[in-house]
Amino acid sequence: MSNFYNDEELAQLGFKSVGRNNKISKKTSFYNTSRIELGNDVRIDDFCVISACAEGFVKIGNRVHIAAHCFIEAPAGVTLEDFSGLAARCTIYGGSDDYGGEYLTNPCVPLEFRKCTNKHVHIKKHAVIGTGSTILFGVTIGAGSAVGSMAFVTKSIPDSAIAIGIPAKVVKKRSAKLFELEEQLLKKQ
Numbered sequence: 338m339s340n341f342y343n344d345e346e347l348a349q350l351g352f353k354s355v356g357r358n359n360k361i362s363k364k365t366s367f368y369n370t371s372r373i374e375l376g377n378d379v380r381i382d383d384f385c386v387i388s389a390c391a392e393g394f395v396k397i398g399n400r401v402h403i404a405a406h407c408f409i410e411a412p413a414g415v416t417l418e419d420f421s422g423l424a425a426r427c428t429i430y431g432g433s434d435d436y437g438g439e440y441l442t443n444p445c446v447p448l449e450f451r452k453c454t455n456k457h458v459h460i461k462k463h464a465v466i467g468t469g470s471t472i473l474f475g476v477t478i479g480a481g482s483a484v485g486s487m488a489f490v491t492k493s494i495p496d497s498a499i500a501i502g503i504p505a506k507v508v509k510k511r512s513a514k515l516f517e518l519e520e521q522l523l524k525k526q
């Protein structure tokens with residue numbers, strides 16, 4: 338028996354929209370599928386949690402790979418554009434409590450005692466996030482950029498850059514050849 342849903346099973350999960358030729362692990366947990374969109378040729382591996390919590394949404398484009406053990410929390414939306422990818426154990430926190438001590442934290446206390454900030458996270462085309470990285474609310478990872486493994490990304494990263502570290506900083510440019518390769522691939526389809 339396959340670990341991936343077939344088209345019929347995927348259709349029954351109630352996604353807002355779902356494309357074709359996807360490989361979605363049955364061991365991934367989705368919350369609020371009516372606000373989750375999946376493109377074509379998407380692969381999502383085992384033990385991911387993808388949550389369109391609060392009023393949020395998750396929009397996953399074409400040829401996006403989300404490796405094992407990733408967590409996406411999207412109270413204000415998370416967009417993963419075409420050809421983007423999360424390596425294993427990446428986390429996207431589209432929202433967070435205030436950790437300063439002026440408020441209570443965590444979902445087990447009423448909202449009036451918390452100060453939550455929720456902002457859209459945007460992973461643009463061809464951006465790739467290295468294993469074990471965390472991306473915070475409000476961050477955009479520019480088109481064609483890479484984030485090195487184990488980074489903590491608190492601010493947006495421009496297009497075609499490589500960023501590493503805690504907090505993540507741009508260290509060099511990333512080649513834009515991958516945009517040419519995309520054109521070649523799309524011509525072949």
Ligand SMILES: CC(=O)SCCNC(=O)CCNC(=O)[C@H](O)C(C)(C)COP(=O)(O)OP(=O)(O)OC[C@H]1O[C@@H](n2cnc3c(N)ncnc32)[C@H](O)[C@@H]1OP(=O)(O)O
Pocket residue numbers: 404422424425466467468483484485486487488499500501502
């Ligand atoms: C679908 C899949 O691919 S699954 C596999 C997932 N793959 C990953 O997560 C790998 C992500 N890649 C990385 O993190 C890489 O190290 C990159 C892209 C950030 C940099 O790669 P390169 O350009 O080859 O850099 P290089 O290895 O020469 O390192 C340059 C310097 O940055 C340091 N460095 C490299 N990566 C990191 C990192 N993630 N965090 C902190 N420092 C780093 C190196 O130690 C080196 O430091 P030095 O100059 O003081 O010696």
